[in-house]
Amino acid sequence: MTLDKILYIDLSKRRFHVRSRPDLFEKHIGGTGVAIRLLLEECPEKADPLGPENPIIFAVGPLTGLFPMASKTVAMFKSPLTGNLGESHAGGRSASAIRMAGYGAIVVKGTSETPVYLAIYGSDVYFRDASGIWGIESSYTVGRIIRELESEAGLRTIMRIGRAGEKMVSYASVVVETYRHFGRLGLGAVFGSKKLKAITICGKHSVNVKNPQAYRILYDKILQLTVKSQVMRKYHDIGTSSNVIPLNELKALPSLNLRQTSIKNAENISGENLAEKHLGRRVSCSHCPVACIHLATLREPYEDEPYFYKTTMVPYDYEPIYSLGSMLGLTETNELLKLIDEVETQGLDAISTGVVLAWATEAYEKGLVTSMETMGLELKWGDGEAYREAVRRIVSQPNEFYSTLARGVEKAASKYGGMDFALSFGGSEMPGYHTGPAAHLTFLTGARHSHLDSAGYSMDEDNAKTGTKMTPKQIAEALFKEESWRQVLSSLVVCFFARGVYKPDTVLESLKTVGFNPDITLEDLNRIGVETLKSKNAFKAREGFSHKDLKIPRRIVETETPLGILEEEFIRKGIEEFFRLLQ
Numbered sequence: 001m002t003l004d005k006i007l008y009i010d011l012s013k014r015r016f017h018v019r020s021r022p023d024l025f026e027k028h029i030g031g032t033g034v035a036i037r038l039l040l041e042e043c044p045e046k047a048d049p050l051g052p053e054n055p056i057i058f059a060v061g062p063l064t065g066l067f068p069m070a071s072k073t074v075a076m077f078k079s080p081l082t083g084n085l086g087e088s089h090a091g092g093r094s095a096s097a098i099r100m101a102g103y104g105a106i107v108v109k110g111t112s113e114t115p116v117y118l119a120i121y122g123s124d125v126y127f128r129d130a131s132g133i134w135g136i137e138s139s140y141t142v143g144r145i146i147r148e149l150e151s152e153a154g155l156r157t158i159m160r161i162g163r164a165g166e167k168m169v170s171y172a173s174v175v176v177e178t179y180r181h182f183g184r185l186g187l188g189a190v191f192g193s194k195k196l197k198a199i200t201i202c203g204k205h206s207v208n209v210k211n212p213q214a215y216r217i218l219y220d221k222i223l224q225l226t227v228k229s230q231v232m233r234k235y236h237d238i239g240t241s242s243n244v245i246p247l248n249e250l251k252a253l254p255s256l257n258l259r260q261t262s263i264k265n266a267e268n269i270s271g272e273n274l275a276e277k278h279l280g281r282r283v284s285c286s287h288c289p290v291a292c293i294h295l296a297t298l299r300e301p302y303e304d305e306p307y308f309y310k311t312t313m314v315p316y317d318y319e320p321i322y323s324l325g326s327m328l329g330l331t332e333t334n335e336l337l338k339l340i341d342e343v344e345t346q347g348l349d350a351i352s353t354g355v356v357l358a359w360a361t362e363a364y365e366k367g368l369v370t371s372m373e374t375m376g377l378e379l380k381w382g383d384g385e386a387y388r389e390a391v392r393r394i395v396s397q398p399n400e401f402y403s404t405l406a407r408g409v410e411k412a413a414s415k416y417g418g419m420d421f422a423l424s425f426g427g428s429e430m431p432g433y434h435t436g437p438a439a440h441l442t443f444l445t446g447a448r449h450s451h452l453d454s455a456g457y458s459m460d461e462d463n464a465k466t467g468t469k470m471t472p473k474q475i476a477e478a479l480f481k482e483e484s485w486r487q488v489l490s491s492l493v494v495c496f497f498a499r500g501v502y503k504p505d506t507v508l509e510s511l512k513t514v515g516f517n518p519d520i521t522l523e524d525l526n527r528i529g530v531e532t533l534k535s536k537n538a539f540k541a542r543e544g545f546s547h548k549d550l551k552i553p554r555r556i557v558e559t560e561t562p563l564g565i566l567e568e569e570f571i572r573k574g575i576e577e578f579f580r581l582l583q
Contacts, residue, residue: 003030003062003104006038009118009125011194012052012110016125018103025104026517030061031493032087033528034105035076036535039085042107045542049080049186050168050193052111059105060095061492062516065207067219068226069498071095071285074490079185080193081170081352081408082427084540086185087448090159091285092177095493097157100203110194117160117198119150122205130197137163139175139347142198150200155286160198161188162347164395168192169406171352171429175344179283179293179315183349184450185428210515218513225501227289235292235497236282240318241271243432248326250464250562252435252457255326256381257358257421258555261434265331269321278333280313285495292317292497298337314341322432323354328361329381342388346395352408355429356394357387359409359422368417373401410551420554425449426545434556436460436563437570438475444550444571445476445578446483447536452496454483464562472570476577480533487532488525537582547579 004022009015028034035057042055056077063070073094079086098106101122108118112127115134119126128149133142139162146158157176164172165188172188173181182188191197209215226232234242247253248266255263267273271294280297284290295313302308314337324339325331343350357379363369364379371378375398377386390402397403404412409429413422423430425443431451433439438456446453456479463470470478486496494502502510504522512518537545557566 003060003099005103006105006107007103007120007125009106009108010110011108011112011116011127011196014112014127018123025062028532029488029491029516029528030064030104031059031072031074031491032076032487033491033532035059035074035087036532036539038105038107039076039078040535040539042109043078046544047078049078049083049086050189052109052194054078054190054193056108056187056190056194057105058094058098059493060098060103061494062514063492063494063510064095064099065287066209066215066514067287067510068223069288069290069495069501070492071288072490072493072495073098074493075174075182075187077187077190078543080168080189081186082449084543084545085447085536086187086190087536088182088184088187089490089493090174090176090180090182091288091495092157092180093155093286094157094159094176094180094201096286097155097201097203099207100155100205101201102203102205108194108196108199112195115195115197117146117196117200120199120201121152122203130195134166134195134197135163138345140178140345143175143178146198146200150202152202155204156200156202158198158200161191161196162345164188164347165192166197167395167397167406169348169395170408171349171356173347173349175347179295180285181349184351185448186349188347209513211513215513218509222501222506222510223289226498229501231500232290232497236290238271238275239292239294241274241294241316241321243318244270244321244326245272247433247435250435250461251560252433252461252562253326254322254423254430254432254434256329257327257362258423258430258434258559259362261559261561263326263329263331266326268331268333269325269336271318273333274316278337288495290497296337298334298341312341315344316340319432320350320354323351324387327354327358328387330384330387331382332384335384339384339387339391342391346391348391348395351431352429353391353394355423356405356409356412357390359412359418360390360405362421363412363416363418366418369401373399373416375399375401419551423553423555424551425553426550430553433457433460434559434561436463436561437472437566437574438463438470438479440552440556440566440571441475441479441574441578444552444575445479445547447533447540453486454479460561460563472573473577476574476581480578480581484526484529484533487529491528491532534582547575550575
């Protein structure tokens with residue numbers, strides 16, 4: 001089964017067709033490389049992110065369904081949060097299901113007149129009435145209903161939105177297989193704007209390889225590298241939540257809206273404490289032996305019913321612990337898990353939600369907003385119950401204040417003041433690292449404004465250990481090199497946790513083993529990575545983005561990092577050096 005087929009779906013006309021695009025995959029591999037070209041083709045310039053012309057694009061890669069940890073699906077769209085590139089990655093069974101259904105990519109355009117969900121069974125696409133599940137609050141419940149309605153056998157994925165997506169909150173997520181997400185940049189709002197409640201995809205095809213014997217040898221090699229790696233072991237045992245204590249000790253854990261870089265009782269919300277006292281289960285994406293998805297058991301007693309408990313499985317990792325925990329001064333474990341569960345239920349991105357609530361709490365303290373705007377809700381650090389209610393109001397949007405919070409921290413600060421402490425990077429809320437200049441340059445220059453774009457936080461941590469000082473140019477060059485290579489990994493599509501396993505030689509060997517261009521070289525891969533990164537930034541520029549307009553949040557140069565106080569001029573020079581490399 002080749003990777004070159006693209007399924008095009010028009011929700012407005014309820015039609016679909018399939019095109020074979022071998023040239024696209026031969027030149028750009030798959031995943032991110034293909035998705036950005038499709039976005040440039042299918043999204044008209046200056047399209048409304050919540051309009052029918054904004055496409056939803058899913059793409060997988062040539063290693064999908066064949067090798068361990070090649071388990072992600074790339075989604076691309078125009079972001080309703082930033083107004084430019086929207087890109088998010090999700091695992092679960094999504095990538096394998098798309099490939100087993102016979103596709104390398106899926107493009108969804110148009111808007112349905114009534115709520116709909118898509119059921120894709122290989123070459124058959126069904127437009128199902130979703131009126132009965134539109135308005136159901138819990139994304140968990142929606143998944144269960146669709147599983148019962150769509151019972152055909154095969155490798156299946158279910159992507160769906162919660163109420164946040166229906167209400168077009170700009171940072172609404174799409175939930176995949178209950179515990180995975182297309183989290184950042186508002187894909188859930190794009191679903192909601194199209195009246196698209198869910199997509200379920202069921203695949204039954206198999207994937208053939210050119211040389212089965214060589215494939216089996218390489219598969220075993222990659223599998224052994226994965227299961228024996230100490231880094232992979234960390235992801236299995238505790239996961240990314242193991243970052244909490246080291247970052248707190250390093251004084252790099254953003255807390256109380258980055259007024260602090262450490263917080264008292266951080267051990268309560270650490271990965272070690274959660275694993276010891278709350279871990280109920282680990283879950284893997286398909287074709288992954290690591291099981292990095294950690295689920296905590298939250299036990300809540302029923303009122304007036306002794307010895308009877310409601311038990312909820314709550315997914316957790318470092319980012320929601322940071323954004324909904326330390327950023328909000330919430331270090332009581334059960335209260336944190338309840339807030340994470342509320343965010344999951346509503347279908348919101350945890351990072352953006354936490355940063356928005358942290359800004360709102362400080363704005364409330366400073367009197368920029370009052371009980372009139374909050375409708376009597378007192379926002380204060382560590383108050384889990386108040387934050388859960390605030391989450392529900394951000395989704396329901398009962399007044400202008402909550403409607404503004406639903407559009408992100410930059411919009412809220414622009415309207416109510418407090419831009420000095422609004423932690424927004426290119427319109428997207430801050431990830432959980434205040435490690436030094438490289439981290440913040442990643443957030444500012446990365447195509448997605450994500451910590452995963454070029455991982456500057458890791459560079460900062462190494463520099464803090466060794467006492468190394470880098471110039472803006474050196475940092476920019478290192479970030480550019482790293483982000484360019486990550487375009488290759490996300491075109492394959494390989495989980496970034498496996499970047500230490502899928503080194504250049506292994507990537508080349510795997511591509512040749514599965515029959516992808518036997519003449520491809522490392523120079524070819526590096527060129528594709530740079531071209532893909534440049535294409536992403538070309539799309540952003542087309543939609544009005546300019547690095548010269550980037551705002552450097554004042555709070556990041558006021559709060560000390562492990563590498564000292566940052567200077568705005570240093571950051572600005574790093575931005576200029578990075579974008580010079582894109583020319």
